Amino acid sequence: MGLQNGFTTPPGDPSAFAPSSRRAFLGRAAGVGAGIVGVAAAATLVGTSAATAASQGAQAVQEKWRYCQKCSSLFYWGYPSHGVCPSGGAHSAEGYNFVLPYGVGETSTAQADWRYCQKCYSMFFWGYPDKGYCAAGGAHSAQGYTFVLPHDVPGTATRQRDWRYCQRCRVMFFWGYPDKGYCALGGAHSAQGYNFVLPHV
Numbered sequence: 001m002g003l004q005n006g007f008t009t010p011p012g013d014p015s016a017f018a019p020s021s022r023r024a025f026l027g028r029a030a031g032v033g034a035g036i037v038g039v040a041a042a043a044t045l046v047g048t049s050a051a052t053a054a055s056q057g058a059q060a061v062q063e064k065w066r067y068c069q070k071c072s073s074l075f076y077w078g079y080p081s082h083g084v085c086p087s088g089g090a091h092s093a094e095g096y097n098f099v100l101p102y103g104v105g106e107t108s109t110a111q112a113d114w115r116y117c118q119k120c121y122s123m124f125f126w127g128y129p130d131k132g133y134c135a136a137g138g139a140h141s142a143q144g145y146t147f148v149l150p151h152d153v154p155g156t157a158t159r160q161r162d163w164r165y166c167q168r169c170r171v172m173f174f175w176g177y178p179d180k181g182y183c184a185l186g187g188a189h190s191a192q193g194y195n196f197v198l199p200h201v
Protein backbone atom coordinates (compact mmCIF):
# COMPACT_ATOMS: atom_id res chain seq x y z
CA MET A 1 0.00 0.00 0.00
CA GLY A 2 2.96 2.25 0.53
CA LEU A 3 3.33 4.10 -2.71
CA GLN A 4 0.00 5.79 -2.99
CA ASN A 5 -1.54 8.22 -0.57
CA GLY A 6 1.01 10.65 0.68
CA PHE A 7 4.16 8.84 -0.26
CA THR A 8 4.57 9.89 -3.84
CA THR A 9 5.66 13.43 -3.05
CA PRO A 10 8.50 14.35 -5.39
CA PRO A 11 11.97 14.43 -3.84
CA GLY A 12 13.28 17.75 -2.64
CA ASP A 13 11.69 20.36 -0.49
CA PRO A 14 7.92 20.15 -0.91
CA SER A 15 7.47 23.58 0.58
CA ALA A 16 9.41 25.03 -2.32
CA PHE A 17 6.70 23.87 -4.65
CA ALA A 18 3.35 24.15 -2.94
CA PRO A 19 3.46 27.78 -1.82
CA SER A 20 4.50 29.05 -5.24
CA SER A 21 1.79 26.97 -6.81
CA ARG A 22 -0.70 28.49 -4.44
CA ARG A 23 0.45 32.02 -5.16
CA ALA A 24 0.00 31.39 -8.85
CA PHE A 25 -3.47 30.09 -8.17
CA LEU A 26 -4.50 32.99 -5.99
CA GLY A 27 -3.14 35.44 -8.51
CA ARG A 28 -5.39 34.03 -11.18
CA ALA A 29 -8.34 33.81 -8.85
CA ALA A 30 -7.96 37.50 -8.14
CA GLY A 31 -8.14 38.24 -11.83
CA VAL A 32 -11.40 36.52 -12.44
CA GLY A 33 -12.68 39.46 -14.47
CA ALA A 34 -12.53 37.24 -17.52
CA GLY A 35 -15.63 35.61 -16.05
CA ILE A 36 -17.42 32.96 -18.02
CA VAL A 37 -14.94 33.06 -20.86
CA GLY A 38 -12.17 32.33 -18.39
CA VAL A 39 -14.05 29.41 -16.90
CA ALA A 40 -14.65 27.84 -20.28
CA ALA A 41 -11.03 28.25 -21.28
CA ALA A 42 -9.83 26.71 -18.03
CA ALA A 43 -12.18 23.77 -18.43
CA THR A 44 -10.69 22.87 -21.77
CA LEU A 45 -7.22 22.82 -20.24
CA VAL A 46 -7.94 20.71 -17.21
CA GLY A 47 -6.42 17.55 -18.60
CA THR A 48 -3.22 18.89 -20.05
CA SER A 49 -0.59 19.25 -17.33
CA ALA A 50 0.17 19.89 -13.70
CA ALA A 51 0.48 23.56 -14.49
CA THR A 52 -3.18 23.71 -15.40
CA ALA A 53 -4.13 23.26 -11.77
CA ALA A 54 -3.52 26.98 -11.76
CA SER A 55 -5.62 27.37 -14.88
CA GLN A 56 -8.66 26.44 -12.83
CA GLY A 57 -8.13 29.81 -11.24
CA ALA A 58 -11.70 30.92 -11.79
CA GLN A 59 -12.74 28.29 -9.26
CA ALA A 60 -12.85 28.73 -5.52
CA VAL A 61 -11.35 25.82 -3.60
CA GLN A 62 -11.45 24.34 -0.12
CA GLU A 63 -8.43 22.59 1.35
CA LYS A 64 -8.08 20.11 4.23
CA TRP A 65 -9.85 17.23 2.56
CA ARG A 66 -8.01 14.04 3.50
CA TYR A 67 -7.87 10.31 2.93
CA CYS A 68 -9.02 8.20 5.92
CA GLN A 69 -6.61 5.32 6.41
CA LYS A 70 -9.29 3.38 8.30
CA CYS A 71 -12.25 3.46 5.84
CA SER A 72 -10.51 4.82 2.67
CA SER A 73 -13.06 7.62 2.28
CA LEU A 74 -12.44 11.30 1.61
CA PHE A 75 -13.33 13.39 4.64
CA TYR A 76 -13.03 16.98 5.85
CA TRP A 77 -10.22 17.35 8.32
CA GLY A 78 -10.53 21.07 9.07
CA TYR A 79 -12.48 20.83 12.32
CA PRO A 80 -11.12 19.77 15.73
CA SER A 81 -13.24 16.60 15.56
CA HIS A 82 -12.92 14.24 12.61
CA GLY A 83 -16.37 12.85 12.03
CA VAL A 84 -17.67 9.31 12.28
CA CYS A 85 -15.75 6.49 10.61
CA PRO A 86 -17.63 3.35 9.58
CA SER A 87 -14.77 1.31 11.01
CA GLY A 88 -15.42 2.86 14.45
CA GLY A 89 -14.41 6.10 16.15
CA ALA A 90 -13.37 9.12 14.10
CA HIS A 91 -11.72 9.23 10.67
CA SER A 92 -7.90 9.17 10.67
CA ALA A 93 -6.04 11.25 8.07
CA GLU A 94 -3.09 10.07 6.03
CA GLY A 95 -1.27 11.50 3.03
CA TYR A 96 -2.17 14.46 0.88
CA ASN A 97 -4.05 17.64 1.66
CA PHE A 98 -6.66 17.73 -1.11
CA VAL A 99 -7.77 21.11 -2.39
CA LEU A 100 -11.18 20.79 -4.01
CA PRO A 101 -13.04 23.14 -6.35
CA TYR A 102 -16.60 24.20 -5.59
CA GLY A 103 -19.34 26.48 -6.85
CA VAL A 104 -18.71 26.25 -10.58
CA GLY A 105 -20.54 24.57 -13.43
CA GLU A 106 -20.28 20.92 -14.32
CA THR A 107 -18.20 19.99 -17.39
CA SER A 108 -17.56 16.78 -19.32
CA THR A 109 -14.61 16.13 -16.96
CA ALA A 110 -15.92 17.53 -13.68
CA GLN A 111 -19.01 16.34 -11.82
CA ALA A 112 -21.08 18.59 -9.56
CA ASP A 113 -23.29 17.63 -6.62
CA TRP A 114 -20.56 16.38 -4.34
CA ARG A 115 -21.26 17.57 -0.78
CA TYR A 116 -19.88 17.50 2.73
CA CYS A 117 -21.88 15.36 5.19
CA GLN A 118 -22.25 17.24 8.46
CA LYS A 119 -22.87 13.96 10.30
CA CYS A 120 -19.90 11.78 9.25
CA TYR A 121 -17.69 14.49 7.57
CA SER A 122 -17.29 12.41 4.40
CA MET A 123 -17.63 13.70 0.85
CA PHE A 124 -20.73 12.11 -0.66
CA PHE A 125 -22.70 12.31 -3.91
CA TRP A 126 -25.84 14.27 -3.32
CA GLY A 127 -27.25 14.10 -6.86
CA TYR A 128 -29.67 11.23 -6.29
CA PRO A 129 -32.94 11.47 -4.35
CA ASP A 130 -31.56 8.84 -1.97
CA LYS A 131 -28.72 10.37 0.06
CA GLY A 132 -26.92 7.14 0.82
CA TYR A 133 -25.93 5.54 4.07
CA CYS A 134 -24.08 7.46 6.79
CA ALA A 135 -21.72 5.99 9.36
CA ALA A 136 -23.51 8.19 11.91
CA GLY A 137 -26.85 6.50 11.07
CA GLY A 138 -29.53 7.15 8.47
CA ALA A 139 -28.71 9.06 5.30
CA HIS A 140 -25.94 11.59 4.73
CA SER A 141 -26.86 15.22 5.41
CA ALA A 142 -25.37 17.91 3.15
CA GLN A 143 -23.97 21.19 4.40
CA GLY A 144 -22.01 23.97 2.76
CA TYR A 145 -20.44 24.03 -0.67
CA THR A 146 -21.35 22.10 -3.79
CA PHE A 147 -18.08 20.60 -4.97
CA VAL A 148 -17.33 20.00 -8.64
CA LEU A 149 -14.77 17.22 -8.85
CA PRO A 150 -12.52 16.45 -11.85
CA HIS A 151 -12.65 12.98 -13.36
CA ASP A 152 -11.14 10.98 -16.19
CA VAL A 153 -8.18 13.28 -16.76
CA PRO A 154 -4.51 12.26 -16.37
CA GLY A 155 -2.98 12.11 -12.91
CA THR A 156 -0.04 14.42 -12.20
CA ALA A 157 2.29 15.26 -9.32
CA THR A 158 -0.51 17.44 -7.93
CA ARG A 159 -3.56 15.39 -8.92
CA GLN A 160 -4.26 11.86 -7.68
CA ARG A 161 -6.30 9.41 -9.72
CA ASP A 162 -8.36 6.43 -8.54
CA TRP A 163 -10.89 8.15 -6.34
CA ARG A 164 -14.30 6.55 -6.92
CA TYR A 165 -17.95 6.80 -5.97
CA CYS A 166 -19.24 4.00 -3.72
CA GLN A 167 -22.58 2.86 -5.06
CA ARG A 168 -23.48 1.42 -1.66
CA CYS A 169 -22.93 4.31 0.79
CA ARG A 170 -22.39 7.12 -1.82
CA VAL A 171 -19.12 8.45 -0.41
CA MET A 172 -15.95 9.20 -2.37
CA PHE A 173 -13.28 6.62 -1.55
CA PHE A 174 -9.75 5.78 -2.67
CA TRP A 175 -9.90 2.76 -4.92
CA GLY A 176 -6.17 2.52 -5.70
CA TYR A 177 -5.33 -0.09 -3.07
CA PRO A 178 -6.26 -3.76 -3.26
CA ASP A 179 -8.26 -3.26 -0.06
CA LYS A 180 -11.35 -1.16 -0.87
CA GLY A 181 -11.86 0.24 2.61
CA TYR A 182 -14.75 -0.01 4.97
CA CYS A 183 -18.31 0.86 3.94
CA ALA A 184 -21.01 2.12 6.29
CA LEU A 185 -23.18 -0.72 4.97
CA GLY A 186 -20.57 -3.26 6.10
CA GLY A 187 -17.86 -4.88 4.01
CA ALA A 188 -15.88 -2.91 1.47
CA HIS A 189 -16.85 0.07 -0.71
CA SER A 190 -18.01 -0.77 -4.24
CA ALA A 191 -16.92 1.52 -7.07
CA GLN A 192 -19.18 2.73 -9.86
CA GLY A 193 -18.81 5.34 -12.60
CA TYR A 194 -16.06 7.88 -13.09
CA ASN A 195 -12.42 7.75 -12.07
CA PHE A 196 -11.97 10.97 -10.10
CA VAL A 197 -8.68 12.84 -10.13
CA LEU A 198 -8.35 15.03 -7.05
CA PRO A 199 -6.05 18.06 -6.83
CA HIS A 200 -3.77 18.27 -3.79
CA VAL A 201 -0.86 20.28 -2.46
Ligand SMILES: [Zn+2]
Pocket: 068, 069, 070, 071, 072, 073, 084, 085, 086, 087, 090, 091, 092
Ligand atom coordinates in the same frame (compact mmCIF):
# COMPACT_ATOMS: atom_id res chain seq x y z
ZN1 LIG B 1 -12.87 6.73 8.06
Ligand SMILES: [Zn+2]
Pocket: 117, 118, 119, 120, 121, 122, 133, 134, 135, 136, 139, 140, 141
Ligand atom coordinates in the same frame (compact mmCIF):
# COMPACT_ATOMS: atom_id res chain seq x y z
ZN1 LIG C 1 -22.58 10.94 6.39
Ligand SMILES: [Zn+2]
Pocket: 166, 167, 168, 169, 170, 171, 182, 183, 184, 185, 188, 189, 190
Ligand atom coordinates in the same frame (compact mmCIF):
# COMPACT_ATOMS: atom_id res chain seq x y z
ZN1 LIG D 1 -19.27 2.57 0.71
